[in-house]
Amino acid sequence: MTTASPGRRERGTTMAKRKVGAAPTVYDVADAAAVSIATVSRAVRNPESVTPATRERVEQAIHELGYVPSAPARALADRRTGAYGLLLPGFDDLEDAAAPAPSDGSVRITDDRGNRSPIGGAPLYYDEVLRGAEVEAWRHGAALLVAVGRGQGHDIAGRVDGLAVFARTMTDDAIARVAGRTPVVLLADEQAARGIDSVSVDNARGMRALVEHVVGELGIRDLAYLAGPKDSPDDAVRRTGLGQALAAHKVDSRSVRVRHGDFGRARAAQVAAELIAERAPRALVCANDQSALGALDAIRAAGLRVPDDIVVTGFDGIEAGAYATPPITTVRQPMRALGGAAIRALEARIADPTAAPQHLTLPVEVLLRESCPPAL
Known part of the structure; x- marks a missing residue:
């Protein structure tokens, strides 16, 4: 036997x-x-x-x-929830996601040829970051819990093993309180002095290289800058890169007209139209690709041509910019890698809670496309 x-x-x-x-x-x-x-x-x-x-x-x-x-049994055994959290900023167009009225069997036809509704600015960038975080969480055998809206960190923190938080989503005090009980990593925030793990991209060097091409290689000195929100850390660092490029080529920064948008296409089109009405710049440097797409809308509406009349540049490298007319010169940041790096940072923090804060800066790449003319 x-x-x-x-x-x-x-x-x-x-x-x-x-x-x-x-x-x-x-x-x-x-x-x-x-x-x-x-x-x-x-x-x-x-x-x-x-x-x-x-x-x-x-x-x-x-x-x-x-x-x-059994996920609950596994969580009890490991003292982990088996999930990570990703906290995105609140979007101004969340009401658009509300369910429409029930259909009465008819289909409405709307003439939208003169009033195209632009694609929302937030999803194109955040979807890529979210996808990278989702794949990396899956690789670690975990799920990804996503929350949208400012101040939601306390609600989600108790349900996850670690929380990735985008800039401008929570106050510094709120982040510190959450980080006291749940590992936190900051995304797209280069303020490393907070003492919390962070992952960002090289915004300053990317914007500097792009503007040095416009000023140095194309010989353009008449610029306008279509900025993002005034409280955006990303935009603040990109403006630093802009200033460095101008100084390197002895262009007075006061000669550059700066107008703030909200990183969205619709608002950017309005701001660009106002700049053109005042006086069309030779080059319009935009804080992100969605703003550059809005600038193209305004330039076309004014009867001007890109790049013959106005050079346009963006930042991010979203797919829509590559298929715009003309394709947009931009700084491509590794959006999916950003999401994946955030999850790996949380894993490292869980493995060693006493380790010194890590601040990772991912590289970027300038993509020259048809919205800029060939170099002189």
Whole structure:
């Protein structure tokens, strides 16, 4: 007679003993695969940690039994929720997501040729960052919980193992309070003095390189800057890069007209139209690609041409900029990598809560496209 060691029984005994209709457990899988429950856990959460043969037996047992891992049980065992949080700023157009009135069977036809509704500015950038965070969370066997709106950090922090927070989403005091009980990483915020992990991109160098091309290579000295919101850390650093490029080429920064938008296309079109009405600049440097798309709208409406009459540049590298008419010269930032780096920073903080704060700056790339003429 053969005696099996604890956790390693003859394969198939559980199939006969388990009550018909009862939900299979990890013990059932361990019995069916003739392994320990710890091995089942490793095979499910970190497949590379077990041999291929063992992994195949566990997967076959899971398939035959119809086993679904219990997230609450796993969280209790690990003292983790199995989820990360991503907190996005509130958008001004959230009411557009409200459900429409029930259909009466008819389809409305609207002539929108003279009044195109621009794509919302926020999703094009944030969707890419969100996707990067989602994929990285999945790689760590975790889910991603997303909240939208200012001041929601307290609501989400207690439900996740760590929280990634975008700039301008929470006050400094609120961030400090949340960070006291939940690991926090700041996104798109280069104010490293806060003592909290942060991930950002090289905004200053990117904007400096772009403007040095416009001023130095194209010889343009008549510029206007379509800025973002006044409280945006990203915009503040990009303006620093703008100033550095102007100084390097001895262009008086006071000669550059600066107008603030909100990073959105509709507002940018209004601001660009106002600049053109005053006096069209030779180059319009925009704080982001959505603003550059709005500038193209205003320039077309004024009967001017890009780049013949006005050179336009953006920042971000969103896909819409590459398919604009003409395609927009821009600074491409690694948006998906930004989201992924945030999750890895949270993992590192959870692994070592006493480590010094990490401040990661990701590189950017200038993409020259048809909204700028060839260099002189």
